Amino acid sequence: xxxxxxxxxxxxxxxxxRLHPWTGEMAAYALGWADPAGTPDPTGSEGKGVRQxxxxxxxxxxxxxxxxxxxxxxxxxxxxxxxxxxxxxxxxDALRRQRPAVWKEYGTGPAVLAGDAxxxxxxxxxxxxxxxHTGAAVRRLCGTLxxxxxxxxxxxRFEDRPWHGPGAVSPDQYRSMAEHKTGALLGCxxxxxxxxxxxxxxxxxxxxxxxxxxxxxxxxxxxxLGIWGDPAVTGKPVHADLRRGKKTYPVLxxxxxxxxxxxxxxxxxxxxxxxxxxAAELVAALVEEAGGRAATRDEARRxxxxxxRVLRETPLEPTAARRLDALFAHLLDRTW
Amino acid sequence: xxxxxxxxxxxxxxxxxRLHPWTGEMAAYALGWADPAGTPDPTGSEGKGVRQxxxxxxxxxxxxxxxxxxxxxxxxxxxxxxxxxxxxxxxxDALRRQRPAVWKEYGTGPAVLAGDAxxxxxxxxxxxxxxxHTGAAVRRLCGTLxxxxxxxxxxxRFEDRPWHGPGAVSPDQYRSMAEHKTGALLGCxxxxxxxxxxxxxxxxxxxxxxxxxxxxxxxxxxxxLGIWGDPAVTGKPVHADLRRGKKTYPVLxxxxxxxxxxxxxxxxxxxxxxxxxxAAELVAALVEEAGGRAATRDEARRxxxxxxRVLRETPLEPTAARRLDALFAHLLDRTW
Numbered sequence: 001x002x003x004x005x006x007x008x009x010x011x012x013x014x015x016x017x018r019l020h021p022w023t024g025e026m027a028a029y030a031l032g033w034a035d036p037a038g039t040p041d042p043t044g045s046e047g048k049g050v051r052q053x054x055x056x057x058x059x060x061x062x063x064x065x066x067x068x069x070x071x072x073x074x075x076x077x078x079x080x081x082x083x084x085x086x087x088x089x090x091x092x093d094a095l096r097r098q099r100p101a102v103w104k105e106y107g108t109g110p111a112v113l114a115g116d117a118x119x120x121x122x123x124x125x126x127x128x129x130x131x132x133h134t135g136a137a138v139r140r141l142c143g144t145l146x147x148x149x150x151x152x153x154x155x156x157r158f159e160d161r162p163w164h165g166p167g168a169v170s171p172d173q174y175r176s177m178a179e180h181k182t183g184a185l186l187g188c189x190x191x192x193x194x195x196x197x198x199x200x201x202x203x204x205x206x207x208x209x210x211x212x213x214x215x216x217x218x219x220x221x222x223x224x225l226g227i228w229g230d231p232a233v234t235g236k237p238v239h240a241d242l243r244r245g246k247k248t249y250p251v252l253x254x255x256x257x258x259x260x261x262x263x264x265x266x267x268x269x270x271x272x273x274x275x276x277x278x279a280a281e282l283v284a285a286l287v288e289e290a291g292g293r294a295a296t297r298d299e300a301r302r303x304x305x306x307x308x309r310v311l312r313e314t315p316l317e318p319t320a321a322r323r324l325d326a327l328f329a330h331l332l333d334r335t336w
Numbered sequence: 337x338x339x340x341x342x343x344x345x346x347x348x349x350x351x352x353x354r355l356h357p358w359t360g361e362m363a364a365y366a367l368g369w370a371d372p373a374g375t376p377d378p379t380g381s382e383g384k385g386v387r388q389x390x391x392x393x394x395x396x397x398x399x400x401x402x403x404x405x406x407x408x409x410x411x412x413x414x415x416x417x418x419x420x421x422x423x424x425x426x427x428x429d430a431l432r433r434q435r436p437a438v439w440k441e442y443g444t445g446p447a448v449l450a451g452d453a454x455x456x457x458x459x460x461x462x463x464x465x466x467x468x469h470t471g472a473a474v475r476r477l478c479g480t481l482x483x484x485x486x487x488x489x490x491x492x493r494f495e496d497r498p499w500h501g502p503g504a505v506s507p508d509q510y511r512s513m514a515e516h517k518t519g520a521l522l523g524c525x526x527x528x529x530x531x532x533x534x535x536x537x538x539x540x541x542x543x544x545x546x547x548x549x550x551x552x553x554x555x556x557x558x559x560x561l562g563i564w565g566d567p568a569v570t571g572k573p574v575h576a577d578l579r580r581g582k583k584t585y586p587v588l589x590x591x592x593x594x595x596x597x598x599x600x601x602x603x604x605x606x607x608x609x610x611x612x613x614x615a616a617e618l619v620a621a622l623v624e625e626a627g628g629r630a631a632t633r634d635e636a637r638r639x640x641x642x643x644x645r646v647l648r649e650t651p652l653e654p655t656a657a658r659r660l661d662a663l664f665a666h667l668l669d670r671t672w
Binding site: 018019020022023086089090091092108109110112113115116117119120121123124127128134135138139142143145146148149150152153154156157 | 354355356358359422425426427428444445446448449451452453455456457459460463464470471474475478479481482484485486488489490492493
């Protein structure tokens with residue numbers, strides 16, 4: 001990932017430099033490059049750059065030079081930053097990577113604008129990429145943007161749905177949301193690399209699918225950590241997702257199983273009382289007892305396996321395919 | 337404009353129909369097609385569709401069929417709707433076309449999301465347009481999005497600047513903001529029509545320039561109406577822009593002239609006291625006395641003349657050029 005960051009960095013800096021200075025300042029803060037005063041920030045709050053790495057490896061996996069994928073890598077990083085920025089507004093998340101979210105630091109209006117600037121610049125960078133594949137790349141990015149928005153819309157709508165009964169969110173509906181919200185952009189990163197590297201449609205589609213599975217695995221791990229994660233590692237409070245009443249896979253799958261424990265869970269979750277402290281302990285224990293934790297770990301393993309299987313079954317350049325496989329494994333290699 | 341709306345409507349409906357149902361519902365409300373319950377709204381709160389008309393006439397003016405421009409027309413209408421939606425959040429404008437703004441009706445988070453959905457769909461519609469000119473059209477739209485964001489950034493930043501002294505906003509800086517915020521999309525509408533109609537670069541650039549002048553004229557008229565407009569006609573309270581402390585052209589040009597009246601104005605505007613009732617009457621009178629109203633009318637006329645001159649001096653299909661000229665005149669034909 002460090003190699004990929006180094007290759008993409010100049011183009012990413014150039015793209016941010018083309019923004020209006022004020023939105024550029026917010027973008028640099030959001031990317032972890034600078035503190036709110038605009039001073040370079042060496043505290044390591046910069047993201048890992050998973051998406052840019054996937055784009056570059058996507059191109060190399062289809063036998064192209066990783067450099068071909070740089071406009072795609074820049075585009076997916078900018079889209080990722082845009083979506084974190086706007087999602088934090090919608091979800092009222094005040095913290096991002098242990099620092100105040102952009103809306104908290106600069107205000108909601110400016111944060112809306114900075115997100116817009118990043119989104120527009122993402123498309124611009126890709127639309128201005130040289131070569132024969134630009135049009136296909138832009139269309140693919142547009143489809144992904146539609147998926148991202150749909151995923152966020154589904155996620156926001158889940159908040160108003162009951163824990164139980166005909167209106168409840170099913171595990172399948174949750175999976176569809178997570179594929180849109182998390183999987184689509186990871187798939188797009190790989191696919192853009194392949195498109196810009198001149199790969200045939202079949203290979204592009206396969207890599208997109210691998211990225212989507214990776215995203216679903218990633219989300220399942222996040223959901224486990226959101227309930228049982230160690231705050232010292234996750235940077236979030238213990239039982240964070242339970243306190244916020246978030247409808248996540250472990251809880252939904254525990255409820256969908258029915259039975260006595262599920263019934264007890266519904267009663268607790270629908271009581272209207274805050275789920276924190278001992279109540280959160282109890283909910284977490286019941287979700288685990290009902291099999292929610294194990295099922296989510298299985299879900300993560302299943303999608304990681306599926307992603308790696310796609311890599312094996314697709315004709316790819318062996319070194320890049322091996323690197324991709326190692327990256328997939330590494331990304332899921334967290335304590336969960 | 338009615339002819340253009342009829343030609344564009346099916347494609348616009350289709351584009352909105354491709355959104356997630358919830359963002360589509362908000363989009364239909366923002367477009368004035370439906371009330372918040374999703375029921376078709378026949379109260380005429382739909383926009384006039386200036387931008388879609390410019391796109392179609394832009395294609396016809398370069399000798400192409402207006403239908404060629406439909407993807408461009410849809411894109412600029414969606415971008416316009418997106419920008420109103422997000423700008424209303426940033427400016428805390430609670431009313432839009434005599435109805436609650438989307439953020440007021442649905443909440444800020446959902447309104448951010450609906451704007452994102454519209455923006456993404458605008459680019460998607462254009463990127464999927466058939467023909468050889470798609471790439472150029474998408475790149476032009478991206479440039480315009482960057483202009484729009486820059487214009488909004490400049491406008492928001494003006495709020496924090498003093499009325500007087502070295503940090504004051506100059507009339508030139510205001511004009512640059514207005515060209516980005518209002519002119520760029522009108523220019524883009526015409527230019528996209530021309531691009532999709534296969535026009536040479538020189539013609540595209542000329543039509544873009546005409547649209548930008550039109551936008552500057554339009555903004556100048558808006559600024560006059562924002563202070564001296566009849567609330568029964570504008571739908572806004574009397575002295576609306578003064579009450580909000582907005583830095584508009586009439587005030588800035590009055591202040592830039594210096595002299596005793598300008599000095600009195602600075603004192604009033606910088607006093608920290610609310611500018612309403614009699615205070616607003618007085619400020620309006622002083623701005624007029626210092627020549628701000630007349631200078632803004634001149635500014636509007638000058639830019640309308642410049643826009644029409646570009647039409648005359650550019651080789652265009654005569655019927656469409658005549659229609660464009662009439663549309664330009666009609667758009668500025670308000671009581672000011």
